[in-house]
Amino acid sequence: MKYGESLLNEHDIYLFKQGNHFRLYEKLGAHVSNIEGGEGTYFGVWAPNASEVSVIGDFNDWKPKYHPLKLRKDSSGIWEGFIQGLEEGELYKYHIVSQNGDYTVEKSDPLAFHSETPPKTASIIRDLDYSWSDKEWMNNRAELNSLSSPFSIYEMHFGSWRRPSEDEFPNFRDIASDLVEYLNNMGFTHVEFMPLMEHPFYGSWGYQISNYFAPTSRYGEPEDLMYLIDVLHQNDIGVIMDWVPSHFPTDEHSLVYFDGTHLYEYEDMRKGYHPDWNSYIFDYGRDGVRNFLVSSAMFWLDKYHIDGLRVDGVASMLYLDYSRDEGQWVPNKYGGRENLEAIDFIKSLNKEIYRNYPDVQMIAEESTAWPMVSRPTSVGGLGFGMKWNMGWMHDTLEYFSKDPIYRKHHQDELTFSFYYTFDENFVLSLSHDEVVHGKGSLLSKMPGDDWQKFANLKLLLGYTFAHPGKKLIFMGGEFGQWEEWNHDGTLNWVSLQYSPHKEIQKWVKDLNQYYKRNPVLYENDFNPNGFEFNFSDKESSVISFSRRDESEKKTILIVCNLTPVVRENYRIGVDSDGYWEEVLNSDAEPYGGSGQGNLGGVEATPVPYHSKDYSVSLTLPPLGILFLEGDL
Template sequence: MASHGGIRHGVSRLTDHDIYLFREGRHFRLYEKLGAHVMDVDGEEGVLFAVWAPNARTVSVVGDFNGWNPETHCLASRSDSSGIWEGFVPGVGEGALYKFHIRSNVGGYEVAKADPFAFFGEAPANTASIVRGLDYGWSDGDWMRDRWRVNAAQAPMSVYEAHLGSWRRDENGYSLNYTELARDLPGYVRDLGFTHVEFLPVMEHPFFGSWGYQTTGYFSPSSRQGTPQQFMDLVNALHREGVGVILDWVPSHFPGDQHGLHFFDGTHLYEHEDPRTGFHPEWNSWIFNFGRYEVRSFLVSSALFWLDRYHVDGLRVDAVASMLYLDYSREDGQWVPNEYGGKENIDAIEFLRTLNVNVYREYPDVQTIAEESTAWPMVSRPAYLGGLGFGMKWNMGWMHDTLEYFTLDPVYRKFHHDKLTFNLWYAFTENFMLPLSHDEVVYGKGSLYGKMPGDDWQKRANLRLLYGYMFAMPGKKLLFMGAEIGQHGEWSHDGQVQWDLLESEGGRGLYRFLRDLNRVMRSEPGMYERDFEDGGFEWVDFHDSDSSIISFLRKDAHGGGAVLAVFNFTPVPRENYEVGVPEPGHWHELLNSDSEWYGGSGWGNYGGLDTRPVVSHGRPQSLCLHIPPLGMVLFRHED
């Protein structure tokens, strides 16, 4: 074993098979091999450092243990032409600060880079990596054993989307750390009845205002709010409250910060060299070279890392459309066609399929969810059938049509009735999630409350109607933080949820309604079991545009257990409104968004109604309803 300058060479965690898989783009546990790992060599504890930099002339590890001197701990290049440099530094342990100092073979380039595989890093604006192990005493065994039930396509799913840095701040205006979030967030989400939380990217990012979408640390939770183990505390606490955890994950692009992945070894190692392919003009960021096998190994390893080491229950993959189209956000002449002359990014397609195949092979009890904003076919269909292999896809069309409709003054809604009904033409072409996300309450778009027409009472009634419509429609649900109490202001990452609204009757009423909506959704199989099947949905009437009323049935996996949903999108209450139903007898009113308990006017049906033998909507029995103003009513037949 060679030794030079306090560093030992010839120590490695990599086998020949590891190198083979890495170069083939099929090594998906690279975080176990590359980076910084505390270990014992011949009775001497230290850290084994390893980094991929194939175009480097020299690589050394610098840190607080050697005065950041690039001459004292030079790594050795492996002889297998893999481009990996390694070295064991005795006496270094957890908590040590370090970077890789790289002198390139190209153009005399010299730089100190953070470790792409670091498990922890300094809090920005500092940029050094920190040696850190990931040992943790998990106590979520019951959850992990049974989570397949919660994550199944046939299970109820409603997701509370949150930005951890601005969910709640302390009395001094600082973001809550992971430990404080573990104390406050799980019980809050459980009480509201959501099945999952989804966090905007927690991976390390230099600019807080990017909300995590400009990622530099693909294996490190942001140190702004604590350590890896403290983030594990948060996941563990959520699991113990019966709440799943989905992470936003960004394989589409990365920022050009000097310490990050960009121009890593003096070449465009992780990104394409040609800016027409490798630079994202809209986000001023760099696009991964999905055709480079080592980059595929890096990215899939990152995805599996969060599922493996952090017990995460799902990944929402950001900006999939930007990956699929070579001309995304580009004018003619600013992009390079694929080998067939088309605009499809063949390498990205193959990467996404590889990602999903391996996630579901390793963790069949989780979900991957695509934010894909176009009509790309079969996003949530298996790769072996020609799909991209995601478990679900955000339904952006539903979101745009729905919000466009709800922003209208009710007097004009009858002229736009199709905004409510058109989505059923394609609702089962994918496994859709219906999102009212952070993207709809930023950049001057205002809050959901602010989008609603009318006075304060009408705005809140419209919000209850909006949430009721979303939860009754086929598809899983996602709602951004603050919407549950009718936040008035647009979301700002420098602020927090307007918690004072919970002290108001309006805010408390909306909170109660959403809590009961979650409860009803989770207790009625007809509301969730067939979210992705056309047999679980049946129109009663979608023609009554003059009254702006729609009605439909949701049915369970056995074709029964029907829930009747009726909506009035105007402030005019409708008395004695006839609605056809499939079964005679008593129909119990499960939920009424106009209940005084929620801040409504109390217009309803006395808890339920008996059918009449009157033919309506092609059915032999009907209910004579009182439909509240700007209201939703849900009924279930009682045997």
Template sequence: MAKTSKTTTQPTETTKKKVSKKEVVEVPEETQTPSVPVILKNVEAFSRFSDFDINLFKAGKHYRLFEKFGSHITEFQGVQGVYFAVWAPSAKSVSVIGNFNYWDKSSHHLFVRWDASGIWEGFIPYIGKGETYKFCIETQSNGFIEKMDPYAQHFEIPPRTASVVWDNWYEWTDSDWMAKRHTKNSLASPMSVYEVHVGSWRRKEGNEKLSFVELADQLVNYVKEMGFTHIEFMPVMEHPYEPSWGYQVLGFFAPSSRFGTPQDFMYLVEEFHKNDIGVLLDWVPSHFPGDAHGLYEYDGTHLFEHPDMRRGYHPDWKSYIFNYGRNEVRSFLISNAIYWLERYHADGLRVDAVASMLYLDYSRKHGEWEPNIFGGNHNLEAISLFKELNETVYAQFPDIQIIAEESTSFTGVSRPIYAGGLGFGQKWMMGWMNDTLNYFQKDPMYRRHHQDQLTFSTVYAFTENFMLPLSHDEIVYGKKSLIGKMPGDEWQRFANLRLLFSYMFTHPGTNLIFMGGEFGQTSEWNFEKSLDWWLLDHAPHKGIQNLMKALNNLYKTEPALYEKQFSHEGFEWIDTSDRNNSVVVYARKGNVHKEQLIIILNMTPIPKDNYRIGVPMQGVWTEIFNSDEHHFGGSGKTNKSVIMAEEIAWQGKAYSISLTIPPLGASILKVK
């Protein structure tokens, strides 16, 4: 733990004063340490800020603040050292403390700029990469607080809290992926996402976490073998409290040191890219924790958080909400998004808790929130930030995806800004997730009364670019695992899960599965231990895993499942009227008419022979997928032979076929 000096020495008048643009500053001898002499000379010479930078920063339009603020290894007047810059407009003084000066706040003072920007900066020679440090800030009440660097690229391993001087240089070798990722991230391409918590996907003996480098050796191969197109990491940014799962971020510009260095994480991303797998990162601009060394009351005032706690405090998470109307904070957040996309080659960001940002009354009772200037409950400043964020990011990175985790019916989340939308690329389809899981938890004998719950999602499926999530939030806090939600005996529970996944992958939209679901993890997710990989020694779990591989392959190789996944032209109900049998039939369509698929779902454990359905064209139909195959743990009620369409009108179609429908199963047909 970093040692903090108890000295009460006050800064000298020389170090406290504002420095004019051309002034040469000598640091008094009494503030120097014998081992590390301070040789600051011309402030303008060592500053990384131009007048243009300052104007952009004040206007909230500087999107590359990571190049200016923080700690930067550099050379000044022929001497190697570190340049420091921090925003603390209400501070009376700011000094850098660390092991190099025995955490003495009187040794190395920064200088406040002459332009009323609130930026303090300075150069300290003879220190470099790996040096631990904090900013010691003297507040207006004459107190001293020790704060982390908001722009630090690396931190000590928690529970230690010091920032670490680092660089993020890396010689990337993923140019092939970067050149073609516009096709991999296209809205007309398949996107099957594997959601992962880094610390608990798999652990070593003794419950020790895998490092980023070890994950590159194990996780990359697994995701590739399973056939997922993308991986989504729950927040990898530095966070002090592990039970937050990473969602209580403090080090917004640093991957967690629990798992290695920044370069180690870059290596992990690069290995995914070399294996044609995209990397999405969870990003949390909605709130931050109130740890004493963090962003809260950074310079003794509400600098990053909104000063009105009706807008600045989150009652659910006991955390603080950014002041989205403050220009410098907006620049901080947008710069952070660009940082991960540029420096870490991320292929997209999944923005967490968007709904909590959009609504002033989110999780607040009457009288606990203040309406906007029009008397409504929308947070106009957050809405403006989202539009600016998406407009800026997509202009620089048109080949990535920004995905909103938004749980309400807010209009136009994934619609273009010029059309009145927020400009996100995709939005999580929370309504589909809730309705579908609710339906599948019902005993099959009662499903006939709830078929509308299954079919309702297609009423609004094309109002947004939806991603279908079965995320971590649904398998914790007593909600049970996915397999634990399924009704019936053991065979029926596994058949139901196979049917759920089959329905998911043939429903319009992209897909996301949380780790463990792909092999039927039986217990709820526990962030403190590994997934139960030993379950794969048992045939039913291995069957679920085989099914997931097959669905990923089907999704990627059948254009009808992805080419028009966000358009009503890519979907057609054929039959939703057979409630007594709980059977639904629908078609998925791509750009080529003859490549469309027919999907038949049987929501009961009763197989159905000689079941007739209407088909859109004549010809020979072949079953290309059946969730009841023995390979998946099913009973084997499949259609092995080809099926000739007959000229018998049925369900509004001129042609029809007769086939076997498996129990609690899905059958997918394609015409030759």
């Protein structure tokens, strides 16, 4: 082992000790370098409570005595060293001995850029060398990725979108062309990948991350993922990735009990252990942990050109009593249940991300009524750009699962969201969480016979695109897959040979295209001035609302008939006289409907109704949604 010039300078150490080193991946981990005139690899790892740290691998028969690291003398707790002649592609781990010598363990590198494919666990020395071709997207990202831009997000689990076989995973590079073609054809603006970081247990769907700087090798090399993102960007598709700073797995080779102490996790298991997920919770008050997590977030933006991070499990970070009974949690210093360290970490994370990348989006998966999740930290918010609307998802699916005969008694569940929809910058998420664990697919949740199930799903999807907020649909929902999602399988693409599934798919495609062509449906998603809740007719299970654009003098009137009864001569108040064009109708024949509608549109008459000076008389299709355009 050579001990020459370090990759760390005094400023690095200063920032590290302050908990403000947010590009730690440039300094720690394994880096092919030229130190003391010789090619080799520099290693750096944070293990302040270890008595010995060595690098082991095939190059030394996995024996710790040959390549020990040295502990820096600046109280940083960082061990480092240089192995001459060691090249890219070599397998390695850290052999760590605790301070009292009673605990020895072989650990993967927390900052490795590549790993062996599970169940193997060694890290792999890798440089990240890729020539990007997405300059146009990156130059225009501030416009394409803003809060006033269209967001129609296709959420997907990469491994089960189009899995080649039971014994083979898809490859990032090989699937790029098919994925881009599909997303472009369907009109989605963004794709959101469930976590792509390395994870030991495939059944965790990526949410139990063992390597926060390495994409899972199940799907290829790091450069293969870069290629996929590059091609998506070249086709004007934004890339959001799930990121999980809320917990990590118990696997011995990972972060847990890293140097013989609870280094990354809270020592008190009333704070440090997650009972729901059998995982460990990061110690957000520790400077080294904050360095690690913020550096991970920055890494994916820096090196992989990610356009947004959807932060998983925010609620579990915010509350000390999350999923815990009385006596199983520790109050904060004020006696409350808020995790003050996690709150401070979240705010610091978002400030740092937006300071460096004002054109990306940080999106919170937060399931409670915590205030101002998507408001700036300067006004007391958590600093996210957007928040998943979990309440809307639950209430809407609960309503749509009811037989239409009972819906009039539950219409408030559907319309409640209109009263709080502008409290946060919401994403309307029809996510993977709702189509697993026996919940059934979106289509199978719908009541009635097959025709009614498909009609209900088209109505649900149309309502989602019309409702204020950005849109997210989990894969398979866009063509009405019958089966609930199975991470070990693949989507049932064969079903598209049947007309009802093709018609659902065409409906979603047309919704996407119409949505993107009409700024009135997205520019004011977070501004109440562009929205009006017209009325709720509970007895008939009909609702109507409008999306408006003052500058374009345009209104889109949305009417939902939530029963299978055709309603003729149904009068609705409108903003102006003139012709109201029926631009979308979920019951139209190309979508497998019965063809009930208004022959392309209706003329408004000066008959006051619903507190409006004008009104239209409509035919409302069964279990259908209408989009009508008129002047403001």
